[in-house]
Amino acid sequence: MSRPFKVLQLQPDYNVKSHDFADLAEQIVKALPADRYEVTAAFLRGRPAPGGPVSRAATSVYFEFSDASLKGLRLRAMWQLYKFCRREKFDVVVCNRFKPVNMMLQLNRWLKIPLCIGISHGFGEYDRLYRRKQAQRWVDEHWRFVGVSPAVKQYLLDCNCGFTDSNTYAITNAIDIEQAEALQHSRERARELLGIDPSVRLIGALGRLVPVKGHTYLLQAFAALKDKYPTAQLAIIGAGREASNLAAQIQSLGLDGRVQLLGFKENALQYVRAFDIWAMPSLAEGLGLALLEGMSGRLPVIASNVPAMLPLIKGAGGLAVEPANVPELTQALDTYLALPDEALAQKGEQAYQYLQAQHDIEVFRQEYLDLIDSGLAQARRNNV
Structure with missing residues (x-):
């Protein structure tokens, strides 16, 4: 039997709660069958206090970057994240919110992870011209994007910087x-x-x-x-x-x-x-x-x-x-x-x-599973 696909879910901050009824990231972990997907949850900042809740992912990683190291060029943080991804050889990276998306857009020019998914939780992330120019330069066939509502999807499309009807989806948030x-x-x-x-x-x-x-x-x-x-x-x-x-x-x-x-x-x-x-x-x-x-x-x-x-x-x-x-x-x-x-x-x-x-949570989970399954299948067909 082939090995499970390795999935990295990257988040800006540690924010795992004891109850995950409204935790999008944890619900994505639940969506992925453990016999087919091995999930690592990684957090750029923060870590749980002793005895605090942790992700249900198979592995959790806490980079504990400082706020200063995640501003500007972020060279140290980018190098550590690059080495980590290169060592682990992930098949899928799911990026929650702008900063993880932006970092992986840059790094995947060299990592070539087959499927990268960037999730936008609101408006305004690409209002700045230089951010739109970066996205237009770095979005390629490896990427899919999700808006958490049809309105957020439309915002991404209207940015006209690499988000298209063929790579951008609306998966409406749900709660358990x-x-x-x-x-x-x-x-x-x-x-x-x-x-x-x-x-x-x-x-x-x-x-x-x-x-x-x-x-x-x-x-x-x-x-x-x-x-x-x-x-x-x-x-x-x-x-x-x-x-x-x-x-x-x-x-x-x-x-x-x-x-x-x-x-x-x-x-x-x-x-x-x-x-x-x-x-x-x-x-x-x-x-x-x-x-x-x-x-x-x-x-x-x-x-x-x-x-x-x-x-x-x-x-x-x-x-x-x-x-x-x-x-x-x-x-x-x-x-x-x-x-x-x-x-x-x-x-x-x-x-x-x-x-x-x-807003049934089972529908939400199924849509993410379908997106990842189909994205990997297309990557195999395209040999990316």
């Missing part, structure tokens, strides 16, 4: 719904753990506290409705550099006691059923896994109509709003807050049914 649901506490228990009053109508948001997530607009919209719905509250799970600004805004809008910044929560999905309405007012998203996480908790969704999320919102029967448009966001919140409990629950069930039908 069964695993996600198993993590979730009941509504009562989740509220107890978060310190939330069990009787309130609760709007929830999950995401890093950074400007692009649009939390400032959510606070303004909620403030416009606080007197109309005195039993409504808003809670945001996440941490980030905007925390102090948002806290000050809560005070200035008179929202003390009505809005809670809950901070970072490990495995935040376990609390999703604490909420009645799921809000995602981002200014930009590649896909927005948090939107799918809200749907897994059977929550009705309100989200910005950015290209990557609009089809999801429509499919789920949710409410789409223009980014940073406070009046539209206010109207969407008003629409859901005005619904009786039963009608709101029905909207949440509609979102859950859409998630099951369109």
